[in-house]
Amino acid sequence: MNVCGNGWREWPMITFGRMATPHADAVPSLTQLTEDEQLLRISVREFSTGRIRPLVREMDEHAKFPRALIDDLFGLGVMGIEIPESYGGSGGTFFHSVLVVEELSRVDPSVGVLVDVQNTLVINALLRWGNSDIKQRTLPKLASKSVGAYALSEAVSGSDAFALQTRAGLDGDHYVLQGRKLWITNANEADFFIVFATISPEAGYKGITAFLVERGTPGFAVGKKEDKLGIRASSTCELVFDQCRVPAANVIGEVGKGYKVALAALNEGRIGLDEQMLGLAIGALDHAVKYTKERKQFGRNIADFQGVQFQLARTATEIEAARLLIYNAARLRDQGKPFLTEAAMCKIFSSEVAERAASLAVNLFGGNGFVKEYPVEKLYRDAKIGQIYEGTSNLQLQTIAKQILS
Numbered sequence: 001m002n003v004c005g006n007g008w009r010e011w012p013m014i015t016f017g018r019m020a021t022p023h024a025d026a027v028p029s030l031t032q033l034t035e036d037e038q039l040l041r042i043s044v045r046e047f048s049t050g051r052i053r054p055l056v057r058e059m060d061e062h063a064k065f066p067r068a069l070i071d072d073l074f075g076l077g078v079m080g081i082e083i084p085e086s087y088g089g090s091g092g093t094f095f096h097s098v099l100v101v102e103e104l105s106r107v108d109p110s111v112g113v114l115v116d117v118q119n120t121l122v123i124n125a126l127l128r129w130g131n132s133d134i135k136q137r138t139l140p141k142l143a144s145k146s147v148g149a150y151a152l153s154e155a156v157s158g159s160d161a162f163a164l165q166t167r168a169g170l171d172g173d174h175y176v177l178q179g180r181k182l183w184i185t186n187a188n189e190a191d192f193f194i195v196f197a198t199i200s201p202e203a204g205y206k207g208i209t210a211f212l213v214e215r216g217t218p219g220f221a222v223g224k225k226e227d228k229l230g231i232r233a234s235s236t237c238e239l240v241f242d243q244c245r246v247p248a249a250n251v252i253g254e255v256g257k258g259y260k261v262a263l264a265a266l267n268e269g270r271i272g273l274d275e276q277m278l279g280l281a282i283g284a285l286d287h288a289v290k291y292t293k294e295r296k297q298f299g300r301n302i303a304d305f306q307g308v309q310f311q312l313a314r315t316a317t318e319i320e321a322a323r324l325l326i327y328n329a330a331r332l333r334d335q336g337k338p339f340l341t342e343a344a345m346c347k348i349f350s351s352e353v354a355e356r357a358a359s360l361a362v363n364l365f366g367g368n369g370f371v372k373e374y375p376v377e378k379l380y381r382d383a384k385i386g387q388i389y390e391g392t393s394n395l396q397l398q399t400i401a402k403q404i405l406s
């Protein structure tokens with residue numbers, strides 16, 4: 001009999017034969033990397049360990065990247081990952097960007113965010129919304145020497161980003177920008193800024209327009225640099241626009257459709273920041289494992305105590321769960337499938353995992369966890385930003401709740 005009955009309807013029996021044997025079109029595991037992806041991971045890991053690690057403490061103390069390090073990131077090919085080779089870029093995928101940010105953040109999340117904003121926000125937005133003239137003017141430089149920044153937030157508009165007040169008025173073939181942006185990552189290093197302003201505050205989000213503003217444009221200045229708790233080497237500054245004339249040809253996307261540019265970039269960029277948090281958590285666990293295998297108390301390595309082992313095991317499990325969420329969201333994005341809720345879930349989860357992993361590392365280092373001579377207090381400070389930028393944790397929960405209640 002090949003049907004099973006429930007009294008009122010017959011159901012065809014499922015045939016498991018083909019499913020039981022692994023076959024060519026079986027779905028690969030999310031963490032299975034292609035040969036290219038494995039090579040990329042190895043190269044960036046070597047760079048992070050050899051080139052970045054010796055600079056981490058100094059960059060944190062001085063709150064600055066040496067320009068030579070940024071030049072080396074360009075040389076490595078990680079500042080224009082998705083830029084097509086025809087523009088001088090690396091011709092990679094979004095998933096490649098995610099892997100790079102993970103490996104960099106494992107050693108220094110400040111470097112992770114520099115590279116993340118460049119790739120997953122700025123370049124991503126220009127590739128999708130820039131016309132061919134804008135692409136010609138920006139992409140070859142962004143792939144070879146120029147840093148980019150993404151300027152949406154203002155003093156009055158953070159979570160409620162579209163309440164922004166920076167004005168853009170048309171004057172001949174230019175727009176005149178007036179206003180201030182706050183919290184802009186990469187502002188100190190950037191040559192290109194994607195700036196969101198409103199052409200009509202009464203139109204609400206439908207007035208928002210995205211502009212390309214170049215460093216050196218009269219009326220535009222990078223203002224005060226923030227003195228931060230964590231990711232200190234990454235610059236976070238105010239931008240000031242005072243009668244700043246931007247050619248109308250610098251509108252990115254369509255006039256009044258800047259909200260689409262902003263949302264699309266943020267939704268994708270968020271996955272990169274999740275990866276920054278994942279990298280941080282892995283870095284913290286690496287340090288904790290190494291230290292607990294060396295530090296002796298009660299005549300034994302502290303890693304020999306089951307209480308310590310269980311804490312490490314729980315962190316490793318959380319890291320693996322965060323990795324699966326993030327890799328899934330990134331691969332969905334590369335396949336052109338919806339990923340909004342998945343990205344929000346990654347953000348809330350990975351930022352919490354990072355905070356817990358860094359906190360555990362500090363605990364397991366004991367007194368040494370509390371001083372700057374050891375690397376984990378920095379990771380603890382760095383972890384906090386994951387719950388704030390590119391949409392706070394509450395805003396991510398709002399996105400998830402909206403989806404499940406719809």
Ligand SMILES: Cc1cc2nc3c(=O)[nH]c(=O)nc-3n(C[C@H](O)[C@H](O)[C@H](O)COP(=O)(O)OP(=O)(O)OC[C@H]3O[C@@H](n4cnc5c(N)ncnc54)[C@H](O)[C@@H]3O)c2cc1C
Pocket residue numbers: 117150151152153155157158159160182183184185186228236385388389390391392393394395398
């Ligand atoms: C280091 C750093 C780098 C940054 N880089 C950039 C950048 O490159 N470009 C850029 O444009 N911006 C950037 N930002 C800004 C960042 O995105 C904002 O700080 C963030 O979106 C939060 O906005 P806010 O600071 O105004 O906080 P607020 O929006 O005032 O939020 C304060 C608190 O209220 C909660 N809250 C607000 N609204 C709700 C609600 N509806 N329901 C429940 N809770 C709510 C929030 O979750 C939060 O806990 C950066 C910020 C920092 C600190």
